[in-house]
Amino acid sequence: xxxxxxxxxxxxxxxxxxxxxxxxxxxxxxxxxxxxxxxxxxxxxxxxxxxxxxxxxxxxxxxxxxxxxxxxxxxxxxxxxxxxxxxxxxxxxxxxxxxxxxxxxxxxxxxxxxxxxxxxxxxxxxxxxxxxxxxxxxxxxxxxxxxxxxxxxxxxxxxxxxxxxxxxxxxxxxxxxxxxxxxxxxxxxxxxxxxxxxxxxxxxxxxxxxxxxxxxxxxxxxxxxxxxxxxxxxxxxxxxxxxxxxxxxxxxxxxxxxxxxxxx
Numbered sequence: 202x203x204x205x206x207x208x209x210x211x212x213x214x215x216x217x218x219x220x221x222x223x224x225x226x227x228x229x230x231x232x233x234x235x236x237x238x239x240x241x242x243x244x245x246x247x248x249x250x251x252x253x254x255x256x257x258x259x260x261x262x263x264x265x266x267x268x269x270x271x272x273x274x275x276x277x278x279x280x281x282x283x284x285x286x287x288x289x290x291x292x293x294x295x296x297x298x299x300x301x302x303x304x305x306x307x308x309x310x311x312x313x314x315x316x317x318x319x320x321x322x323x324x325x326x327x328x329x330x331x332x333x334x335x336x337x338x339x340x341x342x343x344x345x346x347x348x349x350x351x352x353x354x355x356x357x358x359x360x361x362x363x364x365x366x367x368x369x370x371x372x373x374x375x376x377x378x379x380x381x382x383x384x385x386x387x388x389x390x391x392x393x394x395x396x397x398x399x400x401x402x403x404x405x406x407x408x409x410x411x412x413x414x415x416x417x418x419x420x421x422x423x424x425x426x427x428x429x430x431x432x433x434x435x436x437x438x439x440x441x442x443x444x445x446x447x448x449x450x451x452x453x454x455x456x457x458x459x460x461x462x463x464x465x
Contacts, residue, residue, distance in 0.1 A: 205388060212380055220369050231361050239354060240315060243328040247347045250281055256334045256341060261292040272296050278350045286342040303327055308344045317351075324351040390414055394421060401428065 255262040261283055272281050272294035282293035284305040303318040308331030316327050327348040334341045390413050400406045408425045412418075 204391075205384060208384055209377075209381060213377060216373055216376060220373050224365055224369055227365055228358075228362055231365075232358055235354065235357060239326060239349070240328065243315075243326070243347045243349065246279070246281070247328055247330055247345055250345055250347065251330075251332070254283070254345075256336065256343070261343075263292060263294075275299055278352060280348040282346050282348075284344045284346065286344075291343070302348055305346060306344060307331070307342075310342060324355070325349065326351055326354070390417055398424075407432075 253263060275296055275298045277296040280294060280297045280302055283291050284307055285291055286307050288305050288307045290305055301320050303320055303325050306329050308314060308329055310331050310333040313330045318325050325348050329344055329346045331344045334343050397409050408428050409421045413421050
């Protein structure tokens with residue numbers, strides 16, 4: 202495996218881990234922020250319901266002009282109902298009609314409760330708040346409930362998640378392309394050294410001639426020194442063989458003459 206490919210694969214692995222962890226952290230932060238905003242919205246709606254309610258000994262009156270517009274639309278996604286201490290529903294908004302909601306809860310005065318529940322594969326988020334409604338003649342324990350389905354909440358989370366992953370993947374591709382270009386530029390001196398070594402092998406040049414960065418200059422200097430030593434060693438071998446041939450030339454000539462004389 203080439204050095205270039207190793208670096209790219211290593212960087213891709215690190216980038217994939219980083220992108221995954223970043224996406225998980227951002228998705229969790231957005232979900233928590235959106236859930237907090239949903240709680241605040243339900244709290245404000247419940248307080249508006251408390252302000253609009255009129256409780257008598259016999260019934261609970263809720264002026265329609267004071268209600269949130271969504272509470273008057275059947276299956277609008279936002280539902281309100283008031284229960285007594287036994288969980289019996291004393292009043293419910295028009296939006297509840299035709300919708301099966303989570304079981305009503307009765308809370309003690311001053312207690313509040315946020316909860317998630319599922320009914321018929323539909324997710325709901327409920328904020329319940331218990332009070333003691335005091336009139337001139339009686340004190341009635343009541344629990345005000347505001348429930349919303351999580352269709353809009355889940356759609357918002359899914360849209361954010363899709364957008365987040367789209368941007369992160371686009372940034373990952375851009376980073377990989379940039380890193381590949383930078384890597385090729387950074388390794389260019391090594392490729393130039395390789396090209397020079399190829400020319401030296403073919404005999405088109407004697408040594409490394411170009412100037413290189415300090416990080417590989419020591420390497421190129423050592424290669425040139427090695428090449429010089431190899432050429433000097435070859436020269437010594439050539440001279441030694443020449444001297445040996447010259448030294449053997451006279452004895453061989455004498456032996457050849459002696460053999461010729463003997464044959465005669």
